[in-house]
Amino acid sequence: MTTEPPIILHHFPQSPFSEKIRLIFGLKNIAWTSVLITRIMPRPDLMPMTGGYRRTPVMQIGADIYCDTQCIIRELERRFPAPTLFPEACRGLASATAMWTDKAFFQSTVNLIFGSLADKVPQEFIADREKLRGAKFDIAAMTAAIPQMRDQFRAHLQWIDAQLAYGRSWMCGDQVSLCDINAYMNVWYLRTNLPVLDQLLAEFPATKDWEARMRAIGHATSTEISTAAALEIATRASPATIELADPHDPNGRKPGDAVTVMPDDYGKIGVRGKIVALSSQHIAIRRNDPITGEVVVHFPRAGFLVLPA
Incomplete structure (x- = not known):
């Protein structure tokens, strides 16, 4: 057997x-x-x-x-x-959201986090990410761009909040989908690195409650x-x-x-x-x-x- x-x-x-x-x-x-x-x-x-x-x-x-x-x-x-991660109402869209969350949304999140951490980022990490990216991992530029990155991150949060309008618990309706998993990644990343998330979520109570529901899912065994x-x-x-x-x-x-x-x-x-x-x-x-x-x-x-x- x-x-x-x-x-x-x-x-x-x-x-x-x-x-x-x-x-x-x-x-x-x-x-x-x-x-x-x-x-x-x-x-x-x-x-x-x-x-x-x-x-x-x-x-x-x-x-x-x-x-x-x-x-x-x-x-x-x-x-x-x-x-399922792919409810009927958003079967194709659920996968497509990764092109938003993993690229534009993720990039603004990365820039906000590492720009804020600044000189706390180890040099060996910077060198590794430069090799991965094939481009300079410019912490100084990220730091200078923090105001713009706050604007960008807030815009993405508002999109999530709009999708949770009318009392929806989840982005595609009444069940968790890949749309939620994809979007939550960046919220989780900011939460685990910087204290600024609560300030950014203050105007988005639906998204704040959604974040708590997502966190409660856990990681199984x-x-x-x-x-x-x-x-x-x-x-x-x-x-x-x-x-x-x-x-x-x-x-x-x-x-x-x-x-x-x-x-x-x-x-x-x-x-x-x-x-x-x-x-x-x-x-x-x-x-x-x-x-x-x-x-x-x-x-x-x-x-x-x-x-x-």
Whole structure:
């Protein structure tokens, strides 16, 4: 009798993107395994699994490695469909909100936090993020922009508040959805770093109450293992992904094609492999690593480039 491999989240406590997934574990009451990784590189036990992809979090199920919260969320919804993150009224919009929350909203949040922390930000963290971004992590510019970033963050809060109008408990109506999870990430990030959130929420009582409801969801039950133990699980497992073609792929890609996949904005480290499965929202590539052996690495399509290898 074979046992299902654990659902492993590679994350660190301060990661706002990881908080999305931790909340989904809580909402769906999923027992999960926690692997704490460092906030900055190197991550020698994780890179053999991802092929170099270094953004946080990463989810591992055996020798299947899921990169980016979009991809992780879709897989968790597939395995644990209830309660759904995609109510009928906003099934497509729920995913699309990430293009707002993870980009413009997140950037104003980052600038406000690190501009306010200023000289408290460690130099090794700045150097790591400059390498990740491929651009200067300019704390002085962030500090100078604090008034503008307060304006930006307030504008995003007002959008949430407008969506909670007419007594709604949640952004899509009477149940929690991915819209809530995505938007809450930035509110949580500011809350955990600066005392200014209560001041900004003062004019948005519906959003303040919503934040408390979101916080109360919790993270379900987790057990912790080491990075080395997670790597050992991957080396002993075989990928479970089934080959899947996409007859509507606009570029004619098909299983077996050699490709390189990378984010289109920052952390542009290409991961090479051969396509196993693909659809409008997902691409999985098979790669062989000297340490892990065969793994299948999964990525979303929105926000990622798929290039000929």
